[in-house]
Amino acid sequence: MTQDALKRAVAAAAIDEIKPLLHADCVIGVGTGSTANHFIDLLAAHRHDFKGAVASSEATAKRLRDHGIEVFELNHVGSLPVYVDGADEINPRLEMIKGGGAALTREKIIAACAERFVCIADASKRVAVLGGFPLPIEVIPMARSYVARELVARGLTPVYRDGVITDNGNQVLDCYDYLIEAPAELESELNDIAGVVTNGLFARRGADVLLLAGEEGVTRFT
Ligand code: 5RP
DSSP: OOHHHHHHHHHHHHHHHHGGGOOTTOEEEEOOSHHHHHHHHHHGGGGGGSOEEEESSHHHHHHHHHTTOOBOOGGGOSOBSOEEEOOSEEOTTOOEEOOTTSOHHHHHHHHHHBSOEEEEEEGGGBOSSBOSSOEEEEEOGGGHHHHHHHHHHTTOOEEEOTTOOOTTSOEEEEEOSOOBSOHHHHHHHHHTSTTEEEESEEOTTOOSEEEEEETTEEEEEO
């Protein structure tokens, strides 16, 4: 199976996972990326079974609307029973690196609000230790060089993601080749650097459920 077919398979499993939660007043959180896109495409068939969605990026909002799914401002939504999103890496404790698509800040906000985070991924995303994938850090543009120096001082190797502006008008530094033994601690430490908006570690609020697609099918981890 191709990686894209695995992403489609896990998106289908996510539909089965959330179907029991859907009802006429229900608003769900929807993530960003190619796996989330498959989920959105399959969700379209169920659009009359729930009220709408909160989107973690402008791209996701557009795709949802194109499918006739109403998109709500998070500030106008009382509760969010579930958030479905992909990941760049996920470890056995369901801690993640996210932000490969530069949507990490809105993703983290929606994850914080959601009662349940369902991560959908193909098997290549599962790792023993996070850090093989470069850790994205969204920064206020004027703070980029300062934050980069602070990261270097902590042993990280940041590279400016040239030409990328996030939906929030900020820039992204990607930190390469740094194995993360204590994700929750590093997440907090990086948040404390002035000028950091969000870092791509989702450890303090990890996933509640991982649906992982491999050649043998989709496996559910909690
Ligand atoms: C976007 C993300 C995505 O969830 C992550 O990059 C995975 O993307 P894909 O499903 O395309 O592999 O965090 O900011």
